[in-house]
Amino acid sequence: MQQITKKRVTERYNCIILGVLTLLVGVFGLCNTTQALTSYDIHDYAIVSYDSNSSSILNGEPTTYTSTHIVMDSNQYSISSEWFFGDTYKNYQNQTFNGHYLFLDTTDDNAYPPPARGGKRGTVLESGGVNITGLVDGNYFVYAYNSFDYLFFTIENGLITETGNDFLSPPQEEDNFIASFFLPDDTPIQTGYDYIGENFNAIKISLDGTNFAGLYDTFRIRVYKDGELLGTKEIPITVSCTTCNFAEITLDDFSLNFLEYSNYYFNFSMDSILINSLEKNFTLSFNLVGNSIIYDECTNGDFFCYIKNAFRWAFFVPPSTFNQFIELKDLLANKAPFGYITEIYNSLGTITNDENNKVFILEEVTPITNNIFNPIRTALVWLLYFAFALALFNRFKNIEI
Amino acid sequence: MILTALINTIFGVIYLVTSPLRLLPNVTLSSGFSVAMQTVGGYLSSLNDILPVDTILTLLGVYLTIELAYLSYKLIMWLIKRFPTQS
Numbered sequence: 001m002q003q004i005t006k007k008r009v010t011e012r013y014n015c016i017i018l019g020v021l022t023l024l025v026g027v028f029g030l031c032n033t034t035q036a037l038t039s040y041d042i043h044d045y046a047i048v049s050y051d052s053n054s055s056s057i058l059n060g061e062p063t064t065y066t067s068t069h070i071v072m073d074s075n076q077y078s079i080s081s082e083w084f085f086g087d088t089y090k091n092y093q094n095q096t097f098n099g100h101y102l103f104l105d106t107t108d109d110n111a112y113p114p115p116a117r118g119g120k121r122g123t124v125l126e127s128g129g130v131n132i133t134g135l136v137d138g139n140y141f142v143y144a145y146n147s148f149d150y151l152f153f154t155i156e157n158g159l160i161t162e163t164g165n166d167f168l169s170p171p172q173e174e175d176n177f178i179a180s181f182f183l184p185d186d187t188p189i190q191t192g193y194d195y196i197g198e199n200f201n202a203i204k205i206s207l208d209g210t211n212f213a214g215l216y217d218t219f220r221i222r223v224y225k226d227g228e229l230l231g232t233k234e235i236p237i238t239v240s241c242t243t244c245n246f247a248e249i250t251l252d253d254f255s256l257n258f259l260e261y262s263n264y265y266f267n268f269s270m271d272s273i274l275i276n277s278l279e280k281n282f283t284l285s286f287n288l289v290g291n292s293i294i295y296d297e298c299t300n301g302d303f304f305c306y307i308k309n310a311f312r313w314a315f316f317v318p319p320s321t322f323n324q325f326i327e328l329k330d331l332l333a334n335k336a337p338f339g340y341i342t343e344i345y346n347s348l349g350t351i352t353n354d355e356n357n358k359v360f361i362l363e364e365v366t367p368i369t370n371n372i373f374n375p376i377r378t379a380l381v382w383l384l385y386f387a388f389a390l391a392l393f394n395r396f397k398n399i400e401i
Numbered sequence: 402m403i404l405t406a407l408i409n410t411i412f413g414v415i416y417l418v419t420s421p422l423r424l425l426p427n428v429t430l431s432s433g434f435s436v437a438m439q440t441v442g443g444y445l446s447s448l449n450d451i452l453p454v455d456t457i458l459t460l461l462g463v464y465l466t467i468e469l470a471y472l473s474y475k476l477i478m479w480l481i482k483r484f485p486t487q488s
Contacts, residue, residue, distance in 0.1 A: 314403045314404070315404050316404075316405075321405050321409065325415075328416065328419070331423060334428060335422045336428050343429075343434075343435070348458075358447045359446070362447065373450075381453045384457065388463075399471065401474075
């Protein structure tokens with residue numbers, strides 16, 4: 001009887017905890033729908049014909065200009081709205097230049113639509129050196145190659161009028177590259193712990209992506225060792241092709257003496273952050289893990305020093321000891337019966353929001369998605385984790401060993 | 402040194418137990434099966450915008466792994482108990 005009462009009480013507590021957590025998760029999901037913006041600027045923009053009545057891009061060769069940067073400041077625009085997440089710009093990333101000229105001035109501070117919906121009204125001006133030859137009367141769409149901003153303008157009687165609005169989107173944080181590391185002789189270095197032998201004085205970083213020249217002007221590489229900044233190097237992107245899949249950077253002029261660390265294990269990692277639409281900061285980090293035990297030099301009678309070294313001898317585990325498990329796991333992943341699971345896993349691919357993986361795309365209304373579906377989805381995720389934890393707890397409680 | 406020896410011993414046991422598996426050739430499935438699974442993944446990916454399919458699959462994977470590990474443990478214990486010296 002007591003046990004039954006205890007069980008009921010426990011179930012009641014579980015319900016209360018579940019309820020509170022659900023509420024918290026829901027509130028967190030609702031509050032977590034905004035994101036911070038940073039300042040950035042745009043350049044390399046294309047001009048294409050735009051039909052404002054049908055809100056569509058008209059066919060025809062775009063004209064572009066690559067000179068004056070339009071500097072945007074985070075104060076000039078606010079958080080996103082449905083204006084900022086359209087897909088149409090994606091179709092114009094590879095348009096060609098043909099040398100028409102246009103200066104764009106965005107100093108006008110008339111906000112439209114209202115700040116709640118984001119965006120800033122910009123004024124498209126003609127000024128010295130403007131050449132709009134080839135642009136007939138009509139509406140035009142300006143697409144910035146290196147960002148996701150755009151604006152509209154109209155030409156009437158051969159002059160640009162102030163009817164254009166710029167709708168500024170926040171910088172995109174997604175990356176389209178894969179960073180990997182090599183020794184000078186092109187031997188791959190594993191990300192994470194890897195053993196570096198003798199006789200190397202440089203590390204090559206390979207960026208496997210697409211169209212770097214179109215996306216960024218500069219790679220800024222910061223090299224850290226054990227959390228300490230060793231140096232920074234800026235590398236201008238000079239690759240001019242649009243389908244370059246490979247960019248290679250050598251760090252031998254980085255004031256780094258890798259020979260000093262020969263025969264050691266390193267933990268390599270690479271992170272990046274989009275500073276603005278022109279600069280991409282990369283951070284190359286490595287921690288010296290060490291292959292052999294480094295003992296302190298103890299003075300005579302330094303008891304604690306001896307103890308410390310003894311503990312090092314007893315409990316230091318080189319990374320290769322753990323790596324052998326990973327190697328075995330990789331080997332077994334392709335053998336039966338695990339190989340079948342691996343095959344299915346690989347075939348299923350990653351369930352992501354990448355539209356290339358999708359069989360169909362659900363139509364969405366962005367405000368409804370952001371304010372209703374996304375919080376519900378977030379709450380469901382946390383509920384699933386919580387339910388899984390409970391199920392696991394019950395399973396372990398009743399397990400027979 | 403103590404921890405290293407312990408970990409190496411565990412690895413040695415696992416290496417020995419998995420010897421028959423390591424001798425097997427790599428698994429290959431027909432391309433039709435892979436295409437079918439990719440299609441399934443495509444549909445699930447579409448639904449993933451609304452329902453957290455990725456989370457469900459991840460948790461399912463973790464749960465199955467735990468259950469498989471438990472089953473393997475029981476099988477090994479059952480085998481050990483077959484030895485004459487074990488009761």
